[in-house]
Amino acid sequence: RKLNKNYAMSIYDLGELMTHNKVLINHLEAYADKLQQRVDLIDSYVEIMKEKIARAQRMDHDPPSCFSFMRHMQFDWPNILWYLEQQPGEAQATGISLLYSDLPTTKDLEETLNGLWRIQTIYNLNGSDMAKGLLMGVQHNYSTTPFEGYTIAKYLAKWGDYAKAKDWISVALDLYQADEDYWDLYEQQGLSAENLYELYVEVLNNLSEDKERPLSTMIETLKRHPKNHNLKRALTRLEMSHRIGEEPQEQESEDQDDFLDCCSRECRRGSRLYCLYNTTATAFLRLAPLKMELLSLDPYVVLYHDVLADREMSLLKLMAQRDLVRAVTYNATEKKHSEDPNRTTKAGWLDPSHNLIRRMGILTEDMSNLDLERSEDFQVLNYGIGGHYAVHPDFFEGSNPELPDRVATLLFYLSDVPLGGATVFPLLDLSVFPKKGAVLMWYNLDHKGQGMEKTIHSACPVVVGSRWVMTKWVNQQPQLFRRPCLRE
Template structure:
């Protein structure tokens, strides 16, 4: 079947689906967890199988029509029916066949297929998912300084992945870049998408049916050029668009806005310069302090460690920070992940007024491991051996999975003064890495110029409080955007209250 015919078949089926009543859409927050996004692969395969069945059914009907046209000698039957045989053939067809063809054309044998698609509609991604996915791509591009054209081809940090974006997807990204006031990158994405659009003559009709006609490209281009200050170029393109689509009212409105901006001399959008050189550098490559630190075996926390010492890499003495290697087995990691099945939910943060709210700087799903089974007891003992702290009254383990460009903005783990009224402060944090991350996903401490990339089975420990028991601002840290891979971590916050005899506060040192 020709490519265009398949595309039109898919479009027709989608129109049929759209014409039915819309079911309630659930908020699944797919974009903030790679683990949950795996469900979308199954849904897409399910949908594509339905569309293929529809295309096959449509092709069968096309084949039937074409075969009938061949039977009728369509080209030769245009001559006047002078002989009785030809006269009978035409008369019989007009009397009998075409009534049946009307029924054939009115019949819609794909009604069941439409219902099958509607059945999974509540599980489909929402506009919020699309926006969060694009925000993740934007963070990846900004953090790792990736060229737009290369990203569209599936090249991330000089590694070519077996994927790419089409023109429609590039334009969608450009639209959302405008919403973020990132007009320079919006222009880059728009031009890449437009180049793809123009390269395929057959695609224009399909794009129009999917809600993205060529005129929308012009409107977006004019808006971007207007914001960047290139208003006479915008005027030239807009006048061309009006000539081609004179009935488009939105173009006339855009023309009025553009003339007003030229007349009043509206200032171009300010170019935001957020260098954050240390952040970008340490997210892109491993950063370590220049001090001569070392590795050792930890054997002193318990008698058991004398038989099975922990491999420890000292990263910083002040504030204290160490990286333990090979402390969680693959078997335990599988068991930990199994405990999270069906429990992952969008993580929230506590606002200053004490309410739990979604944080745009935290794109992840997580769950607390409140079980008290043998695995949790073993992990708790491991944490106590690693830290030499009493963790009997510590918070439960929290398992997190990050999504597209998943990251956690720069923050502290110690609590604000207002929060300390109800909680004990967090003297230390232990982060267990439950997966390797091929690209991105480092834990970074910008003020220390230090970053740690996830290595499956390792654990990072640092102190959040100084010797006086005050929050140490140097421990501000962030999870860099994940470029490729699924970032799984397990966090343990250790409370200060139980450590009075293990690490007493000092007024001076």
């Protein structure tokens, strides 16, 4: 399958990128084999040529020996030259270059770093813990390298988050200091002490913090490496900025959303709510009642438990996997759908004529008692690295002239999420953590067809896991008899 790039937008497609990686490694290995064969062959030529010289030196200048020498010089050397001029491993190099355009781009890298930053911000994580692979108290198989720490810090500084940049550059510097044996290697890869210290100073300047510490650690380091020019240069600059005492730049205000507190812990509303077996929404439910948890009465939000079977969910994901593309949002100013950093997920629409999808439609009617006529198709979403959907309403109230308004939303959870990824309603103090097979339903419009602001919601950033959901946005227009408009 041709991958639809935007790798940071879907954990599933990021996994697919692994297959590219395997092909690339195979090419590289074959390339090395070809080179090795060449070296072996040239070695054996050297032996043969040496042997011929030895024989020529011993010859009696009899005509057959002269002929042998002549033939050797006339024939063998041009032959060897021809061989040396051949490019070995051309096919393998071409194979690698063919995949070049499928490699992640700078944009992909930036979006990945943006995902990291989002996780760190929303869940209030500590940079030095993250650098050790410790996320929300769970240890993962990761520890940062000086280069990675530096890259993260550099982007954080670029985005003006100097406080977080400081954590990461400190970690990078500590690792670098402890890793003297690798300094040449780092330098080769493009990371010098100068880079590290310069960024450190830039970050401290912007935090208007004391520069005594970098200055003294650097002087210490320089004592051990008196010949390191990069260090010397960095020290001069550091001393200069220390003397001048550069003005700290205006610190960007931290717009911490305590709004999204409910991303980190499960928020549930008052005591008058309860669970029941829903047997009334449609006649079918009398035969097969659904376990329903009432989460909010106004606006109406319910969670159905154990609705989907594993087999159904696997199939739904499989059907969507084929053509996941980056999800878009409607931009009212530009009057078109476009990529949006507020929605970092990939989406695939499902074919409504498929049997399973028809069954999903019936199930949705059973749960909602709404008519799905002219509703948008089911959409399966797989979230990306730190993937989220910032706070938004699902209703339009005319903001999107292309679509009729959405009276209700049904959100099917097709996977569990080990860490993060709750759906939150910040104005309701409500959060729902994904549970595979459950379905969340809420009304977006009130009985007069007006959007209810309280239904604004968000998908919190995924910390760990591949988060799959399926949405059904229900069209308001055909609900005349199902959910009639009420007068005040």
